[in-house]
Amino acid sequence: MQFGKAQEREFGTVRGSYSVVTGRENHDSQITLTDYEAELVLDHFGKANIHIGDVKSNEKQSSKPFRLYPEGRRIFLNIVFPKPNKPELRLYISARAGFKPNGEEIWFMFVKESELWIGAFPEELWRSKSSELKRDDHDDVYQESLDESDAIRVSKLKERDIYVRDRNIAVKRMELSSFTCEFDSTHELFISRYSKKPYLEAHHLIPIGLQNNFSMPLDTVHNVFCLCPYCHRAVHHAEKNVAREMLKDLSGKRSVLHDFSLSILDLFKLYAVEEID
Numbered sequence: 001m002q003f004g005k006a007q008e009r010e011f012g013t014v015r016g017s018y019s020v021v022t023g024r025e026n027h028d029s030q031i032t033l034t035d036y037e038a039e040l041v042l043d044h045f046g047k048a049n050i051h052i053g054d055v056k057s058n059e060k061q062s063s064k065p066f067r068l069y070p071e072g073r074r075i076f077l078n079i080v081f082p083k084p085n086k087p088e089l090r091l092y093i094s095a096r097a098g099f100k101p102n103g104e105e106i107w108f109m110f111v112k113e114s115e116l117w118i119g120a121f122p123e124e125l126w127r128s129k130s131s132e133l134k135r136d137d138h139d140d141v142y143q144e145s146l147d148e149s150d151a152i153r154v155s156k157l158k159e160r161d162i163y164v165r166d167r168n169i170a171v172k173r174m175e176l177s178s179f180t181c182e183f184d185s186t187h188e189l190f191i192s193r194y195s196k197k198p199y200l201e202a203h204h205l206i207p208i209g210l211q212n213n214f215s216m217p218l219d220t221v222h223n224v225f226c227l228c229p230y231c232h233r234a235v236h237h238a239e240k241n242v243a244r245e246m247l248k249d250l251s252g253k254r255s256v257l258h259d260f261s262l263s264i265l266d267l268f269k270l271y272a273v274e275e276i277d
């Protein structure tokens with residue numbers, strides 16, 4: 001699968017791919033490169049430079065240089081088209097060569113400064129590195145600012161917030177949604193002792209940290225969704241299938257994905273809840 005925007009930023013690249021190492025691939029010490037992985041490898045090394053036949057018949061041409069993530073050590077792994085007349089492209093993984101991911105780990109490649117990097121992580125670590133939501137350390141400050149009444153508004157949001165968010169936009173969204181949870185308007189809300197209004201939190205469906213990727217603002221009443229605390233935590237932390245259902249539901253309420261030319265899969269990737277195979 002092709003890197004999403006969050007992964008491109010995490011690894012400082014514009015091209016990368018990732019997939020699961022199957023138990024079989026681990027056992028056989030070989031990975032068949034498919035789709036975007038194959039494209040990446042062929043573009044990087046040049047299709048004409050990939051040996052056709054088994055490794056032994058041309059060890060020099062089979063051996064390709066990689067940088068091992070994260071330390072950057074140079075390693076050599078064999079890549080060949082094992083069968084003449086077949087497009088199947090094969091990468092050999094090897095502990096001796098320095099790269100032997102475990103079954104069920106996520107392995108990845110990406111191009112950086114004209115070199116091909118390779119690495120692997122357990123799935124949960126990979127997802128946590130891939131999540132755009134994990135970058136936002138200031139969300140609690142933002143949520144607190146929403147729960148101030150106009151009279152006591154002393155928000156330090158602007159100075160502390162690395163991603164500028166306008167409190168008034170979130171409050172406007174809550175008014176437009178009649179102070180109900182946008183995922184399910186029947187969700188029970190308590191009354192805030194500060195604002196005296198039903199307590200809601202604001203969530204940017206397309207994460208605000210991506211603002212630099214777009215010329216249009218992300219902090220708008222279209223992209224902000226007001227959610228009850230339970231739903232807000234769930235969209236950040238719930239199991240992948242639950243989060244995907246919530247994201248599908250929310251993105252169906254307004255045309256925000258379409259406006260930013262993102263697919264639902266792009267959105268899943270930003271939250272690191274996509275199905276990886």
Ligand SMILES: [Zn+2]
Pocket residue numbers: 139202203204232236
């Ligand atoms: Zn949120």
Ligand SMILES: [Zn+2]
Pocket residue numbers: 181182183184187227228229230231232
């Ligand atoms: Zn809710």
